[in-house]
Amino acid sequence: MVTIQERAPxxxxxxxxxxxxVPVEWTILTPDRMEEYIEDLKKGEAPANVWxxxxxxxxxxxxxxxxxxxxxxxxxxxxxNYYQELDKEETEEDGSTD
Numbered sequence: 001m002v003t004i005q006e007r008a009p010x011x012x013x014x015x016x017x018x019x020x021x022v023p024v025e026w027t028i029l030t031p032d033r034m035e036e037y038i039e040d041l042k043k044g045e046a047p048a049n050v051w052x053x054x055x056x057x058x059x060x061x062x063x064x065x066x067x068x069x070x071x072x073x074x075x076x077x078x079x080x081n082y083y084q085e086l087d088k089e090e091t092e093e094d095g096s097t098d
Contacts (some may be wrong), residue, residue, distance in 0.1 A: 010087045015080065027055075
């Protein structure tokens with residue numbers, strides 16, 4: 001009796017589509033610019049905007065979080081690429097095609 005052992009095929013799910021970032025417009029509010037905006041708003045010459053603000057520490061934290069997300073994605077893609085390449089090499093050695 002002969003037993004032939006074959007490795008189960010490895011499923012490689014497709015990678016998600018690349019991120020399509022949309023531009024973000026930043027406005028830096030200085031005291032002078034804020035006064036000008038309030039005057040224009042009172043005259044009806046400025047759009048009614050909602051302003052968000054960050055402290056210096058908050059901006060640093062936002063920047064650190066974005067860097068951490070980029071690091072995580074690079075590592076995940078590196079791991080995924082490793083296993084895809086490993087599977088390709090083994091498939092080429094076996095001479096089989098999928």
